Amino acid sequence: MDKKLLPLLFMITCLIGGAFAQTRQIRGKVTSAVDGNPLLGVSVAIFGTSQVTQTDGTGNYAVQVSGNDPILVFSYMGYAGQRVHVSNQSVVNVQLAADSETLDEVVVTAMGIERQSKSLGYSASILNADELTKARETNLINALAGKAPGVRISSQSGTVGGSSKIVIRGVNSLDGSTPLWVIDGTPVTDGTSAGGTTARNIDFGNRIGDISSDDIASLTVLKGAAATALYGSRAKDGAIIVTTKKGTGGGSPSVTVSSSMRFDNPLLLPDFQNDYAQGNFDSGIGEYVYNMRYLNGWGPKITGQTVKDFLGRDVQLHAYPNNVKDYFNTGYSNINNVSIAGGTESSDYRLGLTHTGEKGIIPNSELKRYNLSLNAGNQFSEKLSSRFSGTYARIDAAGRPAQSSNNPNILLSSVYSIPRVVDINDLKNNFEDPLTGEQIFLGSLKDGNNPYWIMNYNTNDNVVDRFYGSYNLTYKPVDWITISNNLGGDITLEKRSSVVRKGTASVVNGAFYNTELFSRQINNDLIVTVSQDNLVDDFKFSLMLGNNINDRQSESTLITATNLTIDQLWNYPNAANTVPSRAYSKRRIVGVFGDLGMSYKDYLFLNVTGRNDWSSTLPLHSRSYFYPSASGSFIFSDAFEEELPAWLSYGKLRASWAQVGSDMDAYQLDYQYTPVSQVFLQFHGNSNIFPFGPIETAFTGPRILPNYDLVPQRQNSFEIGAELSFLQNRIGVDFNYYNSATKDQLIPIDVAISTGYFSKYVNVGLVRNKGIEVAFNLVPVKTINFNWGIDFNFSKNTQIVEELTDELPEYSAASGWSGLQIKAEKGKSFGLYGKAFQRDAETGKYIVDADNGLRLTEDNKRLGNLYPDWMLGINTNFNYKSFTVSGLVDIRHGGSFYSGTVEGLRTSGMAKETGGDRSQPIIDDALVDKGNGLVQNDVPVESHQLFWSENYKAANTEANIFDASYIKLRELRVSYALPNRLLSGQKVFKSAEIGVEGRNLWLIKSEVPHVDPESNFFGAGSVGEAVEFYNVPSARSFGVNVRLTF
Amino acid sequence: MRFITKRIGCSFIIGALLLSNTSCNDYLDINKSPLTATEIDPSLVFGYAVTAWDANKNSGDGWLPVGLMAQNLASGGNFGWGRENVYDISVYSLGNTWKTYYSTGGNNLMQAIKIAESADPVQNNAAAQSKIVLAQFIYEATALYGDVPFSEAWNPEEFPYPKYDNQKDVLYGIVRLLDEAIAQIEEDNVLKIKDYDIYYNGEMSQWKKLANSIKFKVFMLMVDAEPTVAEQIGQLLSADNMISSTADSWIHKYYERENNENPKFRLLKDFNSGVNNWFFANTNVLNYMHINDPRIPLYFDAGEAANGEFIAVGTNLDASEETATISAKLYRADAPSVILSYHELLLLQAEAYARGLGVTQDLTKADELYKEGVKQACIFYGASVSDATSFVSEDLESLVSTTNPLNEIHIQQWIDFMDRPQDAFIQWRRSGPEGQEVPILSLPSGAPAGPLIRRWTLSPDETAANPNIPNPQPRYSDKMWFDL
Incomplete structure (x- = not known):
């Protein structure tokens, strides 16, 4: 063994293996009052401390406590929380009653701070392990769909391991919204391929798809700025805090094995004519x-x-009516997870290995993913503890199809x-x-x-090697002071390769493209927390001060090799021409932050935060910026317990206000000349050309005019909300209203091209998002053996661009093909723009050309809103003894959608609607002006081919825009957990569960013909959405899941 | 163990403090890109600008829609490229071409000029070379879009919303810019753009001839609307310092090497397996060509079912197996892009003598220049010298004897520009007052009802961001200043 590894191993061994028991251990088991089954993933917190653990697959837990009468707080999604005074007990077994409310749940908030749900002055949605693995998704993001109000998920395509987009409370910025992902205190990247009108639009997935949901204990969606103020700029679009599973100390090791098998087929294929x-x-x-x-x-x-x-x-x-359908495979995927969890009285560990194997609905497409994760904690002494959590992920995917347009592949x-x-x-x-x-x-x-x-x-493959993890060291010099340092990192190396064989139409001599992407994020948080519960009667105080250092680096190299000598030999010397290009970025933020928390009698809570950042990317004079927040909650059902009627079980009011500042991309301040190898060619996009003849190298000045007079972007937001539950928590309502305004956005805004530049970096614009979120929970039936619960997650967001510049009434945020644009226009939400059909204002009828009967058009018209009017997720659960049936229906209402696939199907005469009787000429139901004003049209179009190919061509944007509303049966699951009585008498299994699951099962209603209205050809990180061009159809999945604990 | 614990704790605190107390400014001063330069030689941006410009001019933006609009190219209807770009200029083409003139091309030339003129010692030749190319950019821009920004362009700090100069001022401004460049040329100075001068390899005497030739071309465009420029035309003719041989022609070469091919070839290669069955001989060209014109088999390939006969088709009518396509020779990988040719200039000079612009009308001289121009054109496109000579001497009517010599010159100018749609579009508009152009064009089949296109509308990128755009905005059918 390498000698250098020995000290490292020794250190790790010391950190995770040592045992210095100085505190008292409490152990116990948590079971469900419904069926007596053990509950996995129950949060067990020690009240008044930041310490928290979780139950394992057998429902067992163990925690270290100190003091005479510690209080344990048990919380679990879907069950009523419990507090237990431990006194001098060493074993505390708890049975949790099913409930639709999660009143006392411990929530992991910004900077990893664990707080009781009721103390939060803002809305947060929590999903626990069961929710995420109920019907496994390869991409974790998809598991959030319909489960949290205000969170909108759309999967880009049915590409194996394809990417998904997540938007929380609307798009805040003119350049899009991307929530921050934080795993065990460390921010991680959710990078994705660019998509859109890039030359090779291939869905290589997004990096959150690297995470295995089997390793996750809980996931908290922090939606508003108040929730995320401590993370600063990176969390202005919300944050998703992931806590990975931990081991449990003090018991024998337990092994959990779970396995899912799933079969996929296309959810929706086009309807073709067969005549x-x-x-x-x-x-x-x-x-x-x-x-x-x-x-x-x-x-x-x-x-x-x-x-x-x-x-x-x-x-x-x-005719062969099924020739397209028969092209697709039945996809198959297998997700297997095995984990071992255990520990000593002062240490714990969990080691997990997940293998995901997937064969897509496109023949020859497949993905293999491996996740090896370790979470280990150790209590060195009463004062010093540590925890390491880390995951190595490897993704190996092949056969990802090219999408979009203008590419023969x-x-x-x-x-x-x-x-x-x-x-x-x-x-x-x-x-x-x-x-x-x-x-x-x-x-x-x-x-x-x-x-x-x-x-x-002509395949497109990628391989990802990634490590993300953190090491936390906590020191408590005295009971009321905690010093904690969390050092984390996220390092990803991705290799993408696309090959085109010789003899391919349009690339006759063959080509290959290799891209290497490297990204590294190092993050360190030093936090000092002072807690005082005894300074003033009935008041509790906590003060947190911290320092954050964040360093992000990314690098990419693309080598294009063309004109191959030997067929299918993907080596650079085999290519007559190779063109490399490179990109690099490095940026840093240093921040200091504080959070002062106060509570009165455990029913009135107030938190005030402040953070100052120094960013490397901003001009020197404005690189420092401060932003505050305040939030509070009032549990009036506790304060007025005696006065309130018995039917009111719980009542809470909350409010928060926050400001968040943010910086910009690196290297935007200097006037720079960039070496380039490409020029733009219509239909090809940016195309390699240099070295060109005697021009060996070429440089270009900037397209974006630098601006040194920039200030940080600001987002102000406030929210108010209420949580109410009635009839002993049989009915629950969580209501939230929010209003956020993001101004001084740091974006390159279009300038007159005649200045020599495309755009100029400026502080501009004000985008406001306001809306409501309602979570309504109902338990219509609740008996000893049968429970029925139903949850409604409703959200309505209204986005308005309130300000651009005086001279700029609209801003082009993204482009599709053939004149389609996504624009921000003052006074409106982001919308789809392009060529519209001319219509008579009075009748709304098209106006056609008197010469040929084809519809007349007009340029640059708004053709629809990009975003939905409202979203609704309906979850329901039936529990009968050990059987559980659950389902999720996802509803989107409003918004618009452009389909390039529909355009292609119609203009080529393949779509069903272009068939039928073509012997009679089409006379459009329209008006025509033959020189004497508009009259009913009687001009036939020469042929059906001309009617469809001209009226519905891509350049006529309106022809291919549809209402994006849909109703989907997103998830359905039936499971059976073996009751304890069946498991007694044997020593192999501690618990066993089997389930049948389905995802994306049924597009119940859609206004879009031929394709799934959720498809999106833009990258998940782009502001663009609601546009597709030949995306791989989304998949419908059926599967079986088995979970065993040994 | 307690000792170890303390040491770990102390080390952690000290480490954390060290991390948090690193000099903040030093730690953050990393905002300089390691992949870009802040100072460069003017030739590097010059090389980019001219390449990007010519690529646009021969691509789906600056070539295809203009060719279908000028009607010297036929789409073949459903049999060929289709109707997509016929009399329907996409916003992308409007925008990309505008961006080439003002940003990717134009601004890089402006940067080359700035760098050259602020260098020590000043690089006058590099500045002059850049100005001459820039003058051509603006000539093309105004000929396509009409009134365009010029006096306030490329100066974002002082003029964030450049005003639109009227075309007459723009054309005079081009002449001033060219005079400035000519004055700046130092033929003996070795400081110049040489290797990256893909046109003349740094031979400044040829640049001077080019500048004069562009001036001549500009005056010929202006002369109908501004007859006083005839005097300058006469001066340039008598000075005799313009392009004087094919070797002087302003040619942008392309190569057979991968990625260096002519963009027209790349379009067919990348999207149609290198075969041209998309673009066809237009009746508006072929029907004006003499049957013995040696350019016919060089411009066109006969249709597969035409038995060697060259049959053209209307701009947007359905072609067939009989229809002649634009030749593989013209769309070959190393087909050069002609910007200003010797033969073109000869025909322009013939026109000047035929009309008596700044010189005494002289049809004999005009005929001599005319025939030499056509001959050189035939040779340039691949005809043998003997075929070309025989064609002009035996088949071309003498301008002295023909009833309408100017019409004959315009026809040959139009035919010469068959593969240069931007120049063809200019030539057609300046060839006569509305309705009397050469050739007489009519609305293509399938085009929206209305008058013929006489210009491009402004780029949506520009109109959205510049409040100083003309009001009302020009329409496709609006004539511009030079177009009578």
Whole structure:
């Protein structure tokens, strides 16, 4: 063994293995009053301290306590909390009653501070381990859908290991909103691929998808600025605090094994016409003519006529209605987790290993993920303790399809354009000439790739190696002072590779692209906490002071290699041309912060925070900025316990106000000349060109004019809310109103291009988000053996761009293809803009061209809101003895959605609605002006092909915009936990549970034809959304889950 | 063990304090990118600007929609490229082309000028080279968009919203800029853009000829609306210091090397397996060409079913297997991009003599220049010298004897610009008053009802961010100052 490793191992051994029992240990078991089963993941906190642990799979826990009469606080999602005075007991067993409220739950808040739920002056949603693993999702983010009001989730595509986007309480900034993820006190990255109109739009997933939900004990969504003020700029869009599972001390080690098996198929595939072959309308003879040049549905009616097919055979035309459906696989995934947890009286550990294996619905696409996690704590002495938590994750994914447009390797575009008369098996068995190895093209022009050629040879893969973890050392010189240092890191290395085989249409000589992405974040928090409960009668005080150092570095290198000599040899010397490019960023923040907390008689709480940051990215004169917050809560049901009616079980009012400051990207202040290898070419995007002839290297001045007179961005927000529960917590309501305004946004705002620049960094704009969140819980039935609970999570957010600059009425935030834009316009929310059809103001009818009957258009019109009017998640749970049935319905109302896939299906004559009787000309129900004002249209369009291909083309943005509302059955699960009586008498299993689960099961209602309205071709980190171009269809999953504890 | 515990505790506290007490400013002073430069040689931005500019001019922004709009290119309707870009200029093309003139191209040239003029010693030649190219940028911009920012452009601190100069002032401004460049040229000074001068390899005498030639071209554009510039035309003709051979022609070369190919070739290569069955011979060109014109088989490839016959099609009508496509030769990887050619200049000079602009009208001289111009054009596009000579001597009518010599010159200018749609679009508009242009164009099939396009509208990026845009904004059909 490497000698250098020995001291390190010794140190780790000392840190996690030593035992210096100076305190008293309390052990016990927590079970459910409903069925007597042990409860996993119950939070067990020692009141008045920051110490907290959790029960293991057998419901057992162990904690170290000091003092004469410590109080243990037990809390668990869906169960009524309990407080127990320990006195001199050493074993405390607790039975928790099912409840729809979580009154005394311990919440992990900013900077890892654990607080009782009732003391919070702001809204926070907590999801525990069971919620996250109920129906396992490969991407953790998807498990949040519909479960927390104000949290909007949309998965980008059905790509295996695909990315998902999360938005909390609306988009705050003109450049988007990205919540901060914090794992065991350490901020971690949620990087993602760019998406949108990039040359190769491939969904490589987002980095939160690296996390295994089996390692998570709880997840707290902090929504408002007050909740996140201590994290500063990075959490202005909310924060998600993840606490990983810990071991339990004092008992024998327990092993938990859980396994899920899942099968996937496409949730929704397009409806195709099955009446017409490929071809073209010949205006000379007025007929639709079969032609192998085209991959479309504009040919003759399929009547069994004999034609040549793509293999040169004489065949009789007939339709293959399932040829697209048969292209897709039944996906398969397997998630296995094994963990061992245990410890001594003064130490604990949990070691977990998760393997996720997934084969996607796209043939040849697969993902393997491994998560090895360790969480180990040690109490060195009464005063000194430590905890290490770390995870190594490796993701190895292959066959991620290219999406979007303007790329001949876009898989779904090739699949959906397979003419209706082509047998998929012919295509599958004939994509490559067995003699020459050349591609067999479907079209006679050889301008579109055979989808099986793309799938088998032109693949996109990525491999991620990542470590994130933290080491916490806590020192308590006296009972009321705690000094804690949390040093954390998140290091990711990702390698992406895309290969294009020689003989591919448009890349005849082959190419490959290798990208290496490195990111590193080091974060250190030094926190001193002073707690005093005895200074003034009935008052408790706590003061926290801290220092934060955060260092983020990212680096990427892309090498494009083209023109290969030997086929499928992906080595640079084998390429006639290689072009490298590189990006680098490093930024730092130093901050000091404080949090003063006061409580009166445990029913009135007030917290005041302040933080000052110094950022490396801001101008020297404005790099220092301070921001405060205040929050309070009042438990009036405790204060007026005697006066209030018995039917009111709990009542709390809360309010908070906060300001958050933030900085900007690195290196935006100098006037810089950047070496470049590319220029822009329409249809290709940024394209490699340098070295060009004698021009070996080229530089360009900045597109964005630097500005040294910038100040930090500010976000002011306030929220008020109430938590009420009635009839012994059978009915619960959590209401919240919030209003946040983000101003002085640090963005490059468009300037007149004639100044020489695209944009200039300025402080500009005010985006306001205000809304309500209502969580309504109901337990209609509650008996000893049967429980039925139903939860409603409703949220309504209204976003308004209140200010831009005087000269700038609108700001282009993101672009799709063919004139589609996402814009911020003063006085409105972000919206979709593009070309609209001209309409008569009175009747609303289209106006068509008198010469050809086609709809007339007008440029740059607002075509719909980007965001929903409201969202509603409905969760329900039925428990009968050991059986549990749960379901989740997710409803979105409002907003708009653009589908490039629908555009392609319609203009190519493949969509069902383009079929039917094409013998009669289409006369649009519209008005026409033939020189004497508008009259009812009587001008026929020359052909159905012209009607659909012209009116519905991509440039006519409005034609492909739809209402984005939907109703989805998101989750359904049936589980059975073996009761204790069945497990007694054997010593192998401590608990056992089996469940059948399904996710994304049914698109109950949608206004969008052919595709899932949730698809999104922008990257998860982009402000852009609600636009798709040939995204991989989202998957419907069915599975089985088994969980055993030994 | 207690001792160890204390030591760990002490080390942790000391370490933490050290971390938190590092000099904050030093720790944060890292905001300098290691991947960019703050000082560079002017040739580096010059090289980028000219490459980005020509790429735009030959791409789906500056070539394809202009060609379909000017109607010297045919889309083939449903048989070919399709109707997508016919008389429908996408906002991206409007914006990308504008950005090339003012930002990615124009601003980098302005930076090259600034760097050259503030260098010690001053690099006058580099500044002059950059100014001459910039003058061409503005010429193209005003010819496409009409009134454009010029006097207040590229100065964001002083003019965040540049005003729009009227076209007449812009054209005079171009001439001033060129005069400034000519005055700045120091032919014997070795300080200049040499290796990265992809046009003349730093030969400043050729740059001077180019500057005069651009001036000549600008005056020829102005002369119908501003007849007084005829005098300057005459002066330039008599000074005889313009492009005087094909070697002087302003050519942007492309190469067969990967990524260095002509963008038109790249479009077909990347999206159509390198085959042109998208763009076809337009009747507006082929029907004006003499049957013996040696450029016909060089410009076009006969349709597969046409038995060698060259058959053209209307701008947006459906082509067929019989229709001639634009030739693979013109869309080859190393096809050069012509910016200002010797033969083009000869035809312009022929026009000046035929019209008597600044010189005495002289049809004999005009005919001589005209025939030499057509001959050189044929040779440039690949005809043999003998074929070219025979064509002009045997098939071209003499300007002296023809009834409308100017019309003949305009036809040859139009034919010459078949593969240069921006120049063709300018030529068509300046060839005669509205309705009498050469050739007479009509609305393409499928185009929205209305008049012919006579300009591009302004870039939406510009109109959204500049309150000084013309009010009302010009429409596609509005004529500009030079277009009578």
